Amino acid sequence: MSEHVQRSPERAKRLPRAVRERQILDAAVQVFSRYGYHSASMDEISDVAGVSKPMIYTYLGSKEDLFAQCIRREASRLLEAVESGIQPDLPPDMQLWHGLRSFYRFVADYRESWTVLHRQALAVGGSFAEEITSMRSRAIELVAALVVSAGSQKGLADQVEKSGEGLAAALVGAAESLADWWLDHSEVTDGVLASWLMNLVWLGFNDLVEGRVWTPSSSPAHNE
Amino acid sequence: MSEHVQRSPERAKRLPRAVRERQILDAAVQVFSRYGYHSASMDEISDVAGVSKPMIYTYLGSKEDLFAQCIRREASRLLEAVESGIQPDLPPDMQLWHGLRSFYRFVADYRESWTVLHRQALAVGGSFAEEITSMRSRAIELVAALVVSAGSQKGLADQVEKSGEGLAAALVGAAESLADWWLDHSEVTDGVLASWLMNLVWLGFNDLVEGRVWTPSSSPAHNE
Amino acid sequence: MSEHVQRSPERAKRLPRAVRERQILDAAVQVFSRYGYHSASMDEISDVAGVSKPMIYTYLGSKEDLFAQCIRREASRLLEAVESGIQPDLPPDMQLWHGLRSFYRFVADYRESWTVLHRQALAVGGSFAEEITSMRSRAIELVAALVVSAGSQKGLADQVEKSGEGLAAALVGAAESLADWWLDHSEVTDGVLASWLMNLVWLGFNDLVEGRVWTPSSSPAHNE
Amino acid sequence: MSEHVQRSPERAKRLPRAVRERQILDAAVQVFSRYGYHSASMDEISDVAGVSKPMIYTYLGSKEDLFAQCIRREASRLLEAVESGIQPDLPPDMQLWHGLRSFYRFVADYRESWTVLHRQALAVGGSFAEEITSMRSRAIELVAALVVSAGSQKGLADQVEKSGEGLAAALVGAAESLADWWLDHSEVTDGVLASWLMNLVWLGFNDLVEGRVWTPSSSPAHNE
DNA sequence: TATGAATGAGCATTCATTCAT
DNA sequence: CATGAATGAATGCTCATTCAT
Secondary structure, eight states: OOOOOOOOSSOOOOOOHHHHHHHHHHHHHHHHHHHHHHHOOHHHHHHHHTSOHHHHHHHHOSHHHHHHHHHHHHHHHHHHHHHHHOOTTSOHHHHHHHHHHHHHHHHHHTHHHHHIIIIITTTSTTHHHHHHHHHHHHHHHHHHHHHHHHHHHTTOOHHHHHHHHHHHHHHHHHHHHHHHHHHTOTTSOHHHHHHHHIIIIIHHHHHHHTTOOOOGGGSHHHHO | OOOOOOOOSSOOOOOOHHHHHHHHHHHHHHHHHHHHHHHOOHHHHHHHHTSOHHHHHHHHOSHHHHHHHHHHHHHHHHHHHHHHTOOTTSOHHHHHHHHHHHHHHHHHHTHHHHHIIIIITTTSTTHHHHHHHHHHHHHHHHHHHHHHHHHHHHTOOHHHHHHHHHHHHHHHHHHHHHHHHHHTOTTSOHHHHHHHHIIIIIHHHHHHHTTOOOOGGGSHHHHO | OOOOOOOOSSOOOOOOHHHHHHHHHHHHHHHHHHHHHHHOOHHHHHHHHTSOHHHHHHHHOSHHHHHHHHHHHHHHHHHHHHHHTOOTTSOHHHHHHHHHHHHHHHHHHTHHHHHIIIIIHHHSTTHHHHHHHHHHHHHHHHHHHHHHHHHHHTTOOHHHHHHHHHHHHHHHHHHHHHHHHHHHOTTSOHHHHHHHHIIIIIIOHHHHHTTOOOOGGGSTTTOO | OOOOOOOOSSOOOOOOHHHHHHHHHHHHHHHHHHHHHHHOOHHHHHHHHTSOHHHHHHHHOSHHHHHHHHHHHHHHHHHHHHHHTOOTTSOHHHHHHHHHHHHHHHHHHTHHHHHIIIIITTTSTTHHHHHHHHHHHHHHHHHHHHHHHHHHHTTOOHHHHHHHHHHHHHHHHHHHHHHHHHHTOTTSOHHHHHHHHIIIIIIOHHHHHTTOOOOGGGSHHHHO
16 A cells, blocks of 8 residues: 655754645645545655654644645645636637646646645545535636636627536536546647647637537438 | 435345345445545445445455445446437437436436545545546547547548547546536536537537637737 | 553453443443543553453443443442441431441442542543532432431531531541541451541540440430 | 633743742642643643743653642642641640631632642552652641540540541541532631531530530630 | 454554754 | 754554354
8 A cells, every 4th residue: 555655764853844834735745645535644644744743733733634734735836827827918718728738737747736636635525525616616617707708709699608607617627637637648748638628618619609509400410 | 424314224134135235235325425435434334224234244345345346336327327328320419419418317316326436436546546547438438439430420630530539538527527517506407518518519529620720829819 | 550450361252232331341440440530541441351442432432431431330339338228217327327337338348439439530520520529419418418307306406507518528528538548447347437437426526535435326226 | 621721921031940940830730730630731831831841841850740749849838837827735626726727728728739639639640649648647647646635635535545547537538528518618718617627526416416516715725 | 144242453643751952 | 041843652542344143
């Protein structure tokens, strides 16, 4: 179970509290992302952090507290990364494009952060799931706003209006799923991933906005 | 923690093995979906199943085994449900359409199965993640085949060829994400969900196939 | 710290629950009386009981629960012992006399029970102290009733009326203190101890000095 | 758990050692009396004392040492208080009377000291119990001497000779018990308590009932 | 077949105690 | 003199798992 995890070589001494807290959080993210909340042991975290267990409790509180702080820190990082990649004065599609690229760069740079956020946090019931879910909801709303703003620019097709949030949820899910897929197919670049998504959902979305609609009865099997 | 879970009223006796196994698996899915793998206790499962713990071990093996069998059974059910909804002689888009509707009907009918598969199984490291991932991969490949077959009907654009699996992964993710979203917005029907997805991804995909491509430089900000 | 404590020699097997519970409670009283609530470890209790720790938790609950049940059981035993020694149709002084003898016999027979009740239970704050205090209060009231009934038989002197409970508290304390003293001076018999107390509080030290002595046979029940 | 405990507002600096030691002991008595030996934490003591933990260790040694010194200091205070209230040239009963009043005044003035001594010290096994027991023994011997001296003045009845120490133990226990009772019935004065005891043990309950009452003014020292 | 009885092993958490500054 | 930083060592408790009947 505890294969090979990076650990601080020597028990460093007398560091200021802030530094220690960062060390501990780093270690915690690493371990939580590997084993999940329940299987992760405070022993291993303290080990990886190069710090004794009591310090963890003194500085960061209980295991639950620790996990919560991991989640929050990584979620903030992710949001910041994405936001910092977006220029709000660009048109919606460019915003989405840059947002997606930033997102994938983050996933690449901080695999563990992404794993904790995406894979582990939801499985742990209670407040964590809520917290994560609410962050995800915020992301979805953000995308929905983008989608709707794009639609209104072009005359806001009915389809878009009604389904904005649903479409956004689908888009976010697609992006996440592609991120997961990427973890096992790292040969493509973040730009390629973002392109795929843009082509898949943006072109489709564009059609919608311009009045082209897919319905079961419009399928070639039926309408010719 | 243990709010209100259905439990068998009386300790029944001398049932054939197959029946017992089903009872146990049902209970296990119920409990796992509520609490997640680690927080679920064999005690509660045996309680809900109306069976003593040793029986579980005799019939289904360890907790890990039990979970694996839950996963497999529910995944099979899901796949069956989806496949049985598809008529292979229809055109690709209609197949996708029917597949999506079947998928959402399954999610609605077997919430717990879906929860176990989607939320819990990935968080548990090791063999489970692999198993789930491989099943998901199969689903993705299936969709990819659909996508590619649609592409080749129309002359297989390059974009599609290279990105088929990625697009499929994105589509599957979008469908899953929308399923999650649906759990909290049950006012729309499965048909609506499927429509959204078809409009979002199929129209977009169609554009691709027909040579319309989104690139950063084709965005209005750049080409005017 | 863990000098030499009697322990069950062999890990006995498959005993009915009631028996195990008794074993565990016996062991717990033994260990609590030796080390006090806090220093006693569940490990040692389980060891002495010849039972694994999980059984203790399954059968008797948490350490606090366990201690509470020890207290209650021993307190009940003590009360029963004292009450069974009293014949309510005797005059008050004879009742007191027999009650005291029973009390001291109990202390002699169940040293550990007495230690737990007297020495340990009060030091642990919270509900235990309250429980013990309330039992002690009941004992005091009982004695107070005796005292007052004796007083009213003789015309109820004012002093007695006003101070009944205080006197009873003092008497109970005297009895307890003498019990403690006895633990280090076991050469005298329970009868002697009871005599001392009767002479001290019933007759009065002054009387003693002047040659008046209370003996069971000088009680009104006998000497008329 | 840590409701509201007085604490030094500002971390004072550079005080002479003796002062620091007093601060710490005061805090320790306060905390030990509230929570008992085991539940009291060095952290809280240092907190209440307004001193860092290492200082405690430097000045007073281990937790055990600290507790021992609390016990000794408070016991000394108690003994001094009682002794200073006694005038050795008075007759025994008056000495007892004054001693008791001093004792109750001490209990009233230093509740915490009394609590530590009476409730906590015995429950902690090992050397503390011995120390406390030995101090209590000294008190008992003192009283015994008083009793015996009273007896010998009047011709030393046999009963007294043999049972002197036992009687004294009973008397001391009665006084302590009454002190405890007092903590919950503070409406009576220390004089009343002392009177009750004098009447109970010195004169005898029987005497009381028959109208003979001990009062300070009826003591031989005064009424002859 | 079916189960109440029993446990090994692990985990979160706490606390007295000590360095390094 | 004085302390924030740091930890070794316990301890209460839980849970998957297995016998003996």
